[in-house]
Amino acid sequence: MEALKDVIQEALNIKKRNKVTFLTGAGISSASGIPTYRGTDGIWIKGSKHYKPESFGTFEHFSKNADEVWQYTFFRKKMFAEANPNEAHYKLVRLEELLKDRFNVITQNIDNLHQRSGLQNVYEIHGNLREMRCASECTKDIYEIPKSIPLKEIDEDLTYEESKLLVCPECGDHTRPNILWFDEFYNERIFKLHTTLKIAKNSGLLIILGSSGATNLPNRLVQQTLQYGGHVIDVNLEDNGFTNNFSDKKRFHSYRGTALDFLNLFESILT
Template sequence: MIEKRIIERIEYCLKNYKKISFLVGAGISAESGIPTFRGKDGYWSSGSKNYKAQEIGTKKIFNVASHEVLKFYLYRKSITEFAKPNQSHFMLKEIESLLNDNFALISQNVDSLHKKAGNSDDRTYLIHGDHDFMRCGDECSSELYPFPNGIKLKERQKDQLTETEIELLKCHKCKEDLRPHVLWFDEYYNEKFFKKNSVLRISKETGLLFIIGTSGETTLPQVIAKNVLAKSGMVVEINIADSYFSELLKDKKNGIIIRSESSPFLTELKKEIEKQVVTLYNKS
C-alpha cells in the first residue's frame, strides 16, 4: 500500500500542476541483469593490472590509453545492448502516460532501457549520457554519432579491438578516437551533454520526487533533492539499502524512506496515480 502522505501529495501535485519526478539510478536496472559500476563487476583487468571502473572510466586514462578504455566501454555496451526493460521500466512508462507533462524522468543510467520501455525523449533526462551514442574524444565538435554498425558485441568479453573496429571508432571529422557519450568520473555535469540546467529547473517545479535505486554519490542528484525540499516539495527514497539520501531525509518533515525493491513499489504507485487521475478527470 502507498502511504497516505504520498497519496495526498499526488493529489496536490495534480491539482496544482506540480511535477511528479523520478530520479533513478543503477538499482532500477538490476532486474535486467546490468551490474553497477561500483559493484564487484565494475573491475577491468589489463595485463597484470586491475582497474576499478572509477579509474578506467576517466578522461585521464582515455587520453593515454584510449583503446583500453574503448575495450572496457564495448564490454559494458555488450551487456546493455541485449538487456531488456524490467517491470520498473514499464511502470515508469505507464506513469508517464498518465501524468503527461506533469511527469519528469531524470536517469543516471546509460543503458537505453528507458528508451526500450517507451519513455519519451521529451520528458527523459539522461544526466550521465547514453550508450547508444559516441562523440569525438578530442572534442572537435559536440556532434553525437550513433553507435557504429559493424562492431561485434554479442559474447564480446574482453576482446581486443580489430583493425576494422579501430577504424569505425574514429571521429568522422578529425579521425581522432571516438569516446562513449557518458559522463566519466573525472568530468563535470553541463547542459550541452548532460542537461544540468534543465534538470535543476525541473527540480524547482517538482512537488513530489521519487528517488529510486541510487546511492547518491554524485553532486547533481544531491542538488536536485535539496532543491525539491527547499521548495517545500516531498522527497521519497525507494532503495534496498542506506544511501546519501537516507541521511538527507531522515529528519525532514517532507522526507520519506521506503525500504523496497523498485518494481513492487512502482506497480502500486502506478495504480494509485491512475485512481487519482481518473477521479480528477471525472470531477472536471
C-alpha cells in the first residue's frame, strides 16, 4: 500500500503530462443497484427476454428487430432512472473540484449516473441512452430520445404511436440508440476515439474503476498512458482483462478493493 501511495504522490507532483484520468466501467455503478455486464447476474450474461448478447447487442440484430431493441432500451432506461448515484460517483465530483482542469473521466457507462452526480468533464466512449440518431446515417444530427415515451417493464411492448416517435425526421427510417454495439467500431464523432487517446497520452496517472478490460478502446487507453510514461492503477475486486494484458509492465499497478475505498485513499493523499 505504501508503494501505491508513493506512485500516486509522484504522479500528482509531475509538471508535464500531468492529467489524472479515471476510466470507469459498470463496476462503479453496481453499488447503485445496476447489474454489471459480465458478472454472474450481468446484463450480457442474462441477456434480454429472448436473446443473448452476442445476437441482440448488435446493429445486425437491430436492423431486423428494431421495435424489440427499442423496447429493451426503454426497459434499461427504467433501470437506470430508478438508480441513484452512489458515494463513489460523488467522490469523483469532489476530486474534480480539487484537481480542476487536470481531471478527466472517461466512462464506458451509458447509465448517466456520472452526469446526475454533477460531474462535468465526462467522455462517454460507449455512447448513452439519452440520445438517438438515424439508423441509416442520413444525417449526422443527434436527437434526444422522446421523454413522452414511458419507460417500460421487461415484458411491456412499445405501442404503435410510441414507435412512430422513433423515426428519423429527415428520412423516415428508424432511429437507433446512440450507443456502441458489439459489431461496430469506435470513432471520434460519437465515441471520442482520438480525444480520449490524447487524454491518455497526457495522463501521468490513469485509474481504472470497475472495468473488466473486455473491450478494445479501454485497453488502448491503458497502453497509451503506459507508452508515454504514465502510471496505471487497476482498481477492481478481482483480476481481469487489464491484468492479463498489462501486469508485466512496471508502471501498471493493482488495487483490489472497492472504488469508494480507493477514492477515499486518493483524496487523503491529494489533500
